[in-house]
Amino acid sequence: MKEKLLELREKALENVKSADDLKKLQDIRVNFLGKKGPITEVLKGMGKLTKEERPVIGQLANDVRNAIGTLIEEKRAEIEARLLERKLESEKIDVTLPGRKVQTGSHHLLASVIREVEDLFIGLGFSVAEGPEVEEDYYNFEALNLPKDHPARDMQDSFYITEDILMRTHTSPMQARTLEAHKGKGPVKIICPGKVYRRDNDDATHSHQFMQIEGLCVDKNIRLSDLKGVLTVFAKHMFGAEREIRLRPSFFPFTEPSVEMDISCFRCGGHGCSVCKGTGWIEILGAGMVHPNVLRMSGFDPSVYTGFAFGMGPERIAMLKYGIEDIRHFYTDDIRFLKQFDRA
Ligand code: 2U9
Numbered sequence: 001m002k003e004k005l006l007e008l009r010e011k012a013l014e015n016v017k018s019a020d021d022l023k024k025l026q027d028i029r030v031n032f033l034g035k036k037g038p039i040t041e042v043l044k045g046m047g048k049l050t051k052e053e054r055p056v057i058g059q060l061a062n063d064v065r066n067a068i069g070t071l072i073e074e075k076r077a078e079i080e081a082r083l084l085e086r087k088l089e090s091e092k093i094d095v096t097l098p099g100r101k102v103q104t105g106s107h108h109l110l111a112s113v114i115r116e117v118e119d120l121f122i123g124l125g126f127s128v129a130e131g132p133e134v135e136e137d138y139y140n141f142e143a144l145n146l147p148k149d150h151p152a153r154d155m156q157d158s159f160y161i162t163e164d165i166l167m168r169t170h171t172s173p174m175q176a177r178t179l180e181a182h183k184g185k186g187p188v189k190i191i192c193p194g195k196v197y198r199r200d201n202d203d204a205t206h207s208h209q210f211m212q213i214e215g216l217c218v219d220k221n222i223r224l225s226d227l228k229g230v231l232t233v234f235a236k237h238m239f240g241a242e243r244e245i246r247l248r249p250s251f252f253p254f255t256e257p258s259v260e261m262d263i264s265c266f267r268c269g270g271h272g273c274s275v276c277k278g279t280g281w282i283e284i285l286g287a288g289m290v291h292p293n294v295l296r297m298s299g300f301d302p303s304v305y306t307g308f309a310f311g312m313g314p315e316r317i318a319m320l321k322y323g324i325e326d327i328r329h330f331y332t333d334d335i336r337f338l339k340q341f342d343r344a
Pocket residue numbers: 144170172173175176179212214215216252254255285286287288290291294309310311312313
């Protein structure tokens with residue numbers, strides 16, 4: 001019996017030594033120390049022993065069982081340590097490695113330019129009014145002093161959906177709607193950004209769908225100098241404090257007088273270059289004093305109220321600011337183009 005126990009211990013030692021994973025180790029524990037294991041068998045056989053042999057064998061059986069138990073524990077600790085080491089090794093992060101750049105989206109350049117203009121005018125007390133892109137002929141044309149047969153309508157080739165419904169050709173209809181909603185009571189200070197549509201063949205400088213930002217300020221005693229003041233603040237905010245502006249006479253059916261605003265060239269400072277085509281000046285937007293017909297048609301008494309309005313193309317501003325040659329870049333979602341203006 002004694003030999004059997006010692007033999008068992010040796011056998012257990014060998015098994016434990018060769019065990020290289022916790023499963024095998026568990027099997028050894030069950031095989032040797034389990035209820036059906038040889039140690040248990042020995043202990044069950046104690047009854048057949050003499051009363052001299054019983055304590056010796058009993059003690060030895062316990063010693064062998066504990067020895068095997070200790071062996072298994074030590075081996076389990078060793079295996080777990082090795083597993084942890086391997087795990088730590090496999091999960092080791094080389095903190096000196098550059099991080100994986102998380103692909104983040106960014107604001108579309110046009111959205112950034114529009115927000116920059118919005119922030120400026122909100123700071124000047126204007127509020128942002130956004131209107132429907134599918135518009136009624138009345139608000140898109142008649143309310144803006146462009147009666148049914150007015151030739152200027154052809155200047156704005158339109159996408160008509162029905163006789164009286166079209167894709168708006170400018171954001172001005174939303175200004176007419178806002179004036180109307182004020183029921184002849186000023187002040188009205190709004191800017192209207194948004195998509196507009198013109199039946200145009202797309203090329204480097206024209207797109208059938210483009211953006212506009214228009215502005216309107218109607219109150220008692222609004223003068224052209226107020227318009228010039230606001231446009232000067234706008235020009236310096238968007239193109240640099242050293243910019244100068246100049247107003248040239250122009251014509252729009254919905255403003256009288258009408259002007260176009262130029263800024264001094266931000267590339268050559270006015271000496272003449274390819275950006276300003278040698279003129280030293282760059283045209284940025286159109287503007288004027290709101291035509292009395294437009295005020296009247298929207299419920300304002302032009303003998304009491306006056307106002308100024310302006311309109312610009314955000315694409316043009318972005319193309320000037322960032323030297324972009326082709327307006328279609330804004331709409332073709334080419335990530336190589338868009339990524340250049342991350343955080344613009
Ligand atoms: C109301 C009264 C007046 C809006 C105006 C312009 C001048 C203008 C152009 C800018 C770029 C069109 O897309 S563009 O080519 N617009 O120059 N827009 S004054 O005048 C209004 C609008 C609404 C009630």
